[in-house]
Amino acid sequence: MNHAARRLAALSAATLLPLAGLAVPASAAAIRVPPGAGSPALEKMRREVGADVPCWRNITIRSTANGRYVTTEIGWDGGDHGSLRARSTTAGPWERFTVCRDPESGVTRIRAQANGDFVSAELDNAGARYGLLRAQADKVGGWERYYSNSPPGEPFSFYARHTRRWVSAEVTFTGNQYGILRARATSVGAEETFVW
Template sequence: MNSAARCAAAVMAAGLLPFVAPAAPAGAVPVAPGAGPPALERMRREVAAATGSRRVPCWRNVTIRSAANGRYVSAEIGWDGAGYGALRARATRVSPWERFTVCRDAYSGATWIRAQANNDFVSAELDYAGATYGLLRAQAQRVAGWERFYSNRAPGGTFSFYARATRRWVSAEVTFRGRGYGSLRARATSVGAEETFRW
């Protein structure tokens, strides 16, 4: 069993959520192997190498919508400093900031996400503290441990995703106010409405 499959098995064994092989994101545009831009093809190769998979499907124009507030996830590329690229479930309509590219090993659910607005990979920020610990940001130039997620398929066409680096589920912080409203953070040990999304 490869490392990605072992991690998926550990998630199941921990009783966090039954793991079901994820389906293709609804409405996303599939990208055939070798047909994408260099960054996407590099992303596909890295998923394959990390998971031992021979075939890694990728999709463009993926949107992520929070079940907790019904809002689309945006990459805040207009922000600067430590907030640059922060992911927040705050948009009521889809614009370029709400579109992502996703590559995923269908067997293990190992998933990499890239914001199309700035072409950066999504990371879980483990070096942040307090209310920003585990904040998801589209700011990485390459894929490493903080950029690896596991996604599943849940009843009703929804999904939840799990950050390998924090070993926590991603939450949309709908109880936060102001600039932090809807921030996505890898911090939950169980799945509820805040940890449920729809592609």
């Protein structure tokens, strides 16, 4: 059995039901959508990252360091608009993402569903804001490319290509900076481990 056949055999009911035109149970939080079967926004993302790359919609990301869901801070202004923070105890609209991941290379793109923007690692920031993850890009460039070590549905860590650093949830920060995501770690620990 080849790689593609094994992946097809492992698909969950939440993935197969939409293909058959059937309703998806409310408990299905993440759905892998095949090319041509998604929303216009999902199809646009797939065109930008490659037609054969699997994409998942309604993905939540939870930090193992504090057990909180990652939120897109679309209520913030200026250079902080769209910052990603592991701070929510529940998953609502601001905690949903579309993820496209090449299973061969691990190259991953993340788009916040709260504002429709791709997640960037902000390399022009300094100090405690260096490598800040923000949903602010309308297309995929170097700052929007990550490598992840597992597909949605499994624990993972992800690496920002341009910073050459692992993404951390800053659970030691306080105030509005608590749980902020930054591409700054050289090794993987609890702060660099997440659950899709």
